[in-house]
Amino acid sequence: MKYDHKVTEPKWQKVWEEKGVFHAEEHSEKPKFFALVEFPYPSGQGLHVGHPRPYTALDVISRKRRLEGYNVLYPIGWDAFGLPTENFAIKNHIHPAEVTKNNVARFKKQIQSLGISFDWNREINTTDPDYYKWTQWIFLQLYKHGLAYKKEMNVNWCTSCKCVLANEEVVNGVCERCGSEVIHKVKSQWMLKITEYAQKLIDDLAEVDYPERVKASQINWIGRSEGAEVDFNTTAGEKLTVYTTRPDTLYGATYMVISPEHPAIKNWAGLIGNMAEIEAYQAEAAKKSDFERTEVAKDKTGVCIDGVRAINPLTGREIPIFISDYVLVSYGTGAIMAVPAHDTRDWEFAKKFNLPIIEVVKGGDVEKEAFTDCQTGIMVNSGILDGLTVEEAKVKIKAHLEELGIGKAKVNYKLRDWVFSRQRYWGEPIPMVYCEKCGYVPLDESELPLLLPNVESYEPTDNGESPLATMTDWVNTTCPCCGGKAKRETDTMPQWAGSSWYFLRYMDPHNNEAFASDEALNYWSPVDWYNGGMEHTTLHLLYSRFWHKFLYDIGVVPTKEPYKKRTSHGMILGEDGQKMSKSRGNVINPDEMVDLYGADTLRLYEMFIGDFEKAAPWSTSGIRGCRRLVDRYWNLQELLIEGDEIRPEFEASFHKTIKKVGNDCENLKFNTAIAALMALINEIYAKGSVTKKELAIFTILLSIFAPHVCEEMWDINKLGEGIVAEQPWPKYDENKCKENTIEIVVQLAGKIKARINIPADIAAADAIALAKEAVANELAGKNIIKEIYVPGKLVNIVAK
């Protein structure tokens, strides 16, 4: 009888849903396990073959945990606000809510066809007012605690989306989403003070189980550096403060550079002789996009300010001040002291403008290149610092500067505050109103959710205003504070808002009183295992850690960190090894795979395809191999004999496989877990029969990967009570994992000469004696120098 996945798979999906086997229990006495995958953006393209990889991986873990007696929460939802939906809506004149509804329905059907054990009772959608009510609520808390503020600032502006982007959304100077040019624009924007949490976001990484590469990226992105701020007097009278990580090289500062946007320039206008030249440079710098700025990174440009000079506070020497776009206004103080002898950029600049290079750390040849080594150098030409190492000098100079009152130790971060407004329609309205008298005033919490109004047109406007701005009925309101006329904020939140806290909503998704009850939060927090893409490391993962830390600080969530453990899956590439894309024509459609081979096969293949954490190319013949496993498993019925025990000849194999499948799954080695199951099936075929008990155990092991066929097998062969999804996970006995006799290798000086079978528990001396016997011929007439016995592995004899 051939196995027909098209009948079997829907049948069992229905049974599971009807019995509610995957629903997380409320008020449970069991230990909890919260497994989380990044909820998808329901795009118009439908499910990608990459989606099932992480979903199946945590499904395997979740199914295993349920069998192990845990109360498992494995939820799914939709991260549905965002530009592609809005753009599709504009193009096709369908309301984005309608587009979202259709896309969600399709995604849901596709995901359900995979037999993932999601708890569909807890499905959430970020565009649902009952959901975004709480996104808005969190925004209000951020505002009330001074972490949300509005600011005129230079922002990244996508020329095609006509929308502001966060720094994290600009990739190589172009829009991450549409690839269009990103320019700078001064706009008033809502900002979130993520910088306030910079240090905590670094420190608390020590408490969580994340892959090293994820921690490293976050630390790198936050970019902490230790240094000092130093005040330089100028001939204009006004002080200029610089930030430097190398205060030890202060004696070597031979000029100063300020960013083109530095406010001091305006103040000095009357003193500057070459103002026209400077203004031209400023205009040039402002015009450049980020992309151009980095493009010309190697070629330093700048203008020397004529009429104002700075004074090196330690040497008393007057030094020139330049403006140059290699100094960024947004980092540090927007001004640097330049030490060409010991900084590569300053060195290049000094060479180009023929500025003096003074060596203050001995160890290199500063005429040839900047000497930046902090380990070996010794201070010279540095007054009180002479003879010290760089590290000693840093400590001494900081103290000295503080004593003189002209500087202090300072920590800086590269991380910037999060630009939180978007001039688009399809996002959460920001629950603020602007009153001429009271300024920005938050809505009362009782007013939430502030619903997104229905508009005629979602077209972004050319003047950079949100489409909501045209809805005068909605915009005009009264001030919650004074009752006077006021206008609503018309910008909406970025896509990252809804996903910054969604895991909390899963804990208690239907609660109308709070985003989740204390009971649910206390029971389910934190997420035990969160799998997601590497591309979210400095976006979603960082943002949601920030929000969660804030919520912890105001006492509404019980843990400092949202996710205990994070893992990351690799991408699935096309058969040609390239990223799947329509234009390359190498896209594999998961629906077709489910139709052709079945969900079990697709799941098995995606787990077997290779190292879970690495990218892997799709292989059509590879998936057929996994279908063969399903068929071979199905055909085991023909070898079935009565028996409620594991027969002695299978004991070691079964116990070893139980152990291996369990351990491998916990360590993301799904590929070798499946390989072990394949090997066991091969062994059963070689021996020609399988007892009911053996088949039952095998079925449970396989069921976490290929649940449908296993349920069917269990059911029609009456392998046990109930259904597989409710069986206990098999236990192994360490003692039974060992064979009685083992084959070991006999080596002479490391070369294999023979193989012998010996009892597993043999004493070392006896093993060596047997080994010598086996290679007696070769040993004749030689002196034995060394004998090594590695239990269970080999005997190595060194003889002369």
Next chain:
RNA sequence: GCAGGUAUGGCGGAAUUGGCAGACGCGCUAGAUUCAGGUUCUAGUGAGAGCAAUUUCAUGCAGGUUCAAGUCCUGUUACCUGCACCA
């Protein structure tokens, strides 16, 4: 430039503390089943030499430590990912 990672057959990939390199799968070869194709089953499959037993060479490259190295150490190359004029 900085950070992290990778390198093993024709391909995807295995290899607890250093202990039989290539598990498992794909592909390929031969045979059986079949009218044929597909399916399924059996056997073989890193490279070279040999009729053979056997033997030599093989984990990016070059050294080293060790009875024993894919694994440890030193140096080096290539590629991937992220960040990048952050003072």
